[in-house]
Amino acid sequence: MRLLLIGALLFVVAVAALAWHGRMPDPRQFQQFADTLNAQHPLVAFAAYFGFYVVATALSFPGASLLTLGAGAVFGLAEGTLLVSFASSIGASIAFLTARFLLRDFALARFPALFTRIDQGIARDGARYLISLRLVPAIPFFAVNLLAGLTKLSLSRFYAASQIGMFPATLIYVNAGASLATLGHHGAILTPRLVTGLLLLAVLPVAVPRLRGAFAARKAYVKWRRPKTFERNLVVIGAGAAGLVTAYVASALKAKVTLIEQTRMGGDCLNSGCVPSKALLHAAKHGYDFIQARAAVKSAVEGIAPHDSVERYASLGVDVRQGQAMILNPWCVSVDGVKISTRAIVIAAGAEPFVPPIPGLAQSPYATSETLWDIETLPKRLTILGGGPIGCEMAQAFAQLGSAVTLVEMAERLMIREDDEVSTTMATALRRNGVTVLTGHRAEEVLHDDDGYHLRAVSENEFITIGFDRILVAIGRKPRVTGYGLEELGIKLNKTKTIETDAWLQTLYPNIFACGDVAGPYQFTHTAGFQAGYAALNALLAPFWRFKPSYRAVPAVTYTSPEIARVGVNEREAIAQALRYEVTRYEFAELDRAIAEADTEGFVKIITRQGSDKILGATIVGTNAGEILTGFTIAMQHNLGLKKLLGVIYPYPTRSEAIRAVAGLWRQKHASARGLALLERFHKWRRG
Template identity: 75%
Template sequence: MSTTTVGRAGRRGTARALGFAALALALVALVVALQRQGLGIARLEGDLAGLRGMVAAHPLAGFLLYFGLYVAATSLSVPGAAVLTLGAGALFGVAEGTVLVSFASSIGASLAFLAARFLLRDFALARFPALFERIERGIARDGAFYLVSLRLAPVVPFFAVNLLAGLTSLRLRSFYLASQIGMLPATLIYVNAGASLATLGGHGPILTQRLVIGLLLLAALPLAAPRLRDALATRRLYARFRRPKRFDRNLVVIGAGAGGLVAAYVASAVKAKVTLVEAGEMGGDCLNSGCVPSKALLHAARAGKDFRAAIADVRAAIAGIAPHDSVARYEGLGVEVRRGRAVIESPWCVAVDGVPITTRAIVIAAGAEPFVPPIPGLAEAPHATSETLWDIEDLPRRLVILGGGPIGCEMAQAFARLGSAVTLVEMAERLLVREDDEVSAAMAAALARDGVAIRTGDRAEAVTRTEAGFALVAASGVQTIELPFDRLLVAIGRRPRVSGYGLEALGIPLTPARTIETDDGLRTLYPNIFACGDVAGPYQFTHMAGYQGGYAALGALFAPFWRFRPSYRAVPAVTYTSPEIARVGLNAREAAARGIEAEITRYDFAELDRAIAEGDTEGFVTVLTRKGSDRILGATIVGPQAGELLTGFTLAIQHGLGLKKLMGTIFPYPTRSEAIRAVAGQWRQAHASARGLAILERFHRWRRG
């Protein structure tokens, strides 16, 4: 920046500061002058009868002086606007008081708006860019209506709205109109309350009907205003669509994976008329290419079977579970199942292969799909994802797996035990990056024992053709290495399916993670359209999709009479390797990142009788508690049956049970579940009071005589 530019910017800043000071002094002088005329806030509160007499004697002068006082107070953003509004009702009545306050408050708000824009904008934008970026997005999306919605929410102080709006790009005309409209409901209620108070006399009843109504409206404003705001927003949102007079269905569910199946089941259970739409296989990814086949493959590999037998077990598992998710079963439950491609044409219409279905509500459960990165040469090489892996007929002699998350680790162990030479490549410095270091180390040790070559800190650069076939070119710092393979498995994550069924045309927004944006009740931008499962996030677990599916169905069917909000207090996750890794709630790494003071209690399976009896003592249990409390923040288990053991901690976190309660629970002997009581006992022992134990020792000494 040149010296000239700096000088000009400095002069503009000085001029604005002086202008703001001059405006403030002028308005303060006006307030003082008006107060000398007997219309100050203190006088309003202390001598209402005298003020009414003055106004009656000089109605026009009184009206103009009060109008000026109100404009001055609002433009300076000083406290007392509510008192002034009540006073307007008491002095001028409901009609004149409402007119006075409505225009005076809007004019004063506009002056505050202009002062903020010309004097404070550069200063505020430089220090709070993220805040104003969010406000600008709201204005860009909804225009002046965004401001109206803020005006209708009494939680947001009016003076704060004035100043914040002035720092945005909103036009003055739009601001004024939005203020005039948005503040009118509150103005009417406050003015009416003031007029009601003015009717109190020494000979009549104190609680007149009008005063009671005014006070009730005043109390109801914080509750009614957000609903009025939402109603206006909804009306504006749906304005471009034609709402059917009658509906074919109560609910249409898009997607027959875990979330969609549960949503359809719940809807049919409460006797709603529901249609379930699926373009692919019933059961979704979990049944056909995810949880079921991967766990069947792991089990077959653990049992020592060869690849062909393992694949046969996978197909048998899918066939055995498929009837649970079949068309026949759901039609037997009363669900209409349509096979085809669904497109949302309006908030009340879903077309299936071009055939429209009108519906009161929609649940989107479209799931997710494997993410394949744009690695040069990958498309021409023999590669697979978690969806296409099950089409392989022969065991790959050399398998390279890209991604060290749960899927990558599970498949690395399974194929290594089935006989492949497996290389696992992870860009991060360790496997399972969301887990604590000791958990990542336990996984790495387990895979290494099975013969998996682990390369962490390596970044995939390209896939090249070699004389022997193909190789993955990976870079570690400045060095590169070629990893030959017969098959490459891409397991670096999944992305939500958010295109191809009408979200774009409806303008339904997405989050930065590319999931559908929903509120805490799983509602999208349109209150009658819900989303659940992988497409909604924030977790990509089958059990979470099913959990959300039930809430989405209930919310869709019973809004606006009831709202249903899922709780994410205790979300379990399991990696089904040997040993299993299971976690619920926070771990030490996440607690530290959030600044939570926590304590870790650890129990090793080497001390557990059942583990010793079976000769399998690998693993441990760690429990994270808030410092000085037995409240469980999270638990991690590494070892056999970790996923089964985790249920005890999941229930405890969900229902607020501390370690003291778990310690007092009876567990059968000998079982691995005793580890839950054991770790609770270790926590209790570590937190025993030394002073209390000393008193007990003396007590028992006394009893011995």
């Protein structure tokens, strides 16, 4: 170690001397000095360069690529590669330890989201994740050293991963440096060796992920026999929102596609989710009785059903099969025992309601979002478990239809993912409709006696009993990941029990994709359809072309009165992520259209980056909030700031004018005081 430090010091002094003498170091002088030192004292030169490289890497100096090129120029391919490979790994380990003991608290406080992703990758793949970062230097090597030090990765695994992961790039850079050293000694500038090195440098970021994927695929496919020909280009499992869009895109691209559905075409959205729930909300809001409301729901479903029917998709050229799908191997799916060979598979199996194991619940007249529509008579007393979007929507609808509704939520407030003021607005609206809202109450058991059914709930060690005629379970949904062969294929699940996919929606097998609720991370019909388009394109065109979906702006709407709409982060999430942000708020009480309709409840709340008009998120509470949200969603998707939205012409009087109004408030807040003072003097001068 002493020899390395002395060598590094000598090397630094030599470089400094050259720089001082010539004011600006000449690379040729530097190389001549290094060549002379290497020729006369090879061990000292090697140790000096080695030590200097270790120190530079440990201190995270930028320019490691130049040092690597220099090692090739001075020592040649073999010795230069040996030097850089070990020196870079040792220096990286020192930086790793420095970050772990000195920088952890500082960095985590400022970039929590980034380190959460890194930790997730380390927890999932360990050293392999780090090797992938080393092989594809999307993040500079010195940054990887510091980032890794903030994780729980052990030093030994970090060193081994660094040694392996950096070696290909080291070899290419050293080779390029050795080639550059020959310039001026030969007539030709672009020697084959140099051209090869430059080409390898260019293709490394592209080739390494493909090679890594190919090796992973080879490992996954090793126990399966791939057929020589296929009956189909694509088989889609599930005819809900994701499956229908996948099949539609595939047929539009003239692929031969089979769509398999076990129950009803259209999936949950058409038959038990979006369509019937919105029809029920509309009927309840407009004063229908329960019989009329059920008829309205049935009419809505029947009116949309032809869009998702077997006949329509058959007319598009899709082979629609109704039955139980089973994936037999990566290229074969059976439908009720009939085998179909296929080039690719897309899993779009959706999700189903989660029913908690509450004692006595299974023996009670409970309903879920799927079975709610089978109720023929309006329950006099309805208890709803869950204060999320579904629970709040159904609580309001049934209260307006005439039920005595009690909403039970375990958390301290409704709509737990939203800001406090949104939760308060929702609770106020529901109570206004006659709903009994019980937050902070945990359901313990369901009892049955001569007086009927009762829910026993606890809040701060105090028990209450709630009588009901029907209980609706609305506490979430779980992905459908069993019954069609995932276990036999070894396809992994995430912690959320969704199918594990990469950024291109590929599973463990590159020709099997998953999208929609079964893949997550969102359980919205619109994100299912959005993902489905990418899944179809990637399934048909990979590995020649691949397309990555972006979740930069994912909107969500709760269709109560008032509506709750959001895209991006809200203030609660901005605080949790330690973002530097500003809030701009506009009240509908100031909007002409709202005043004209005497419907002024609600607001628009925009989160922007501090000092910038870049939109990080928007929350809207009020009538038609979901429609207004689209303007902000488009802006976020295409990186348009509030200043751009301010320059748009909005029809008057409409609620969409709230977009311009909130943008105007932001602009006023960021007006330059000095600029306004100069304008005032300018106008005074013009008045004479």
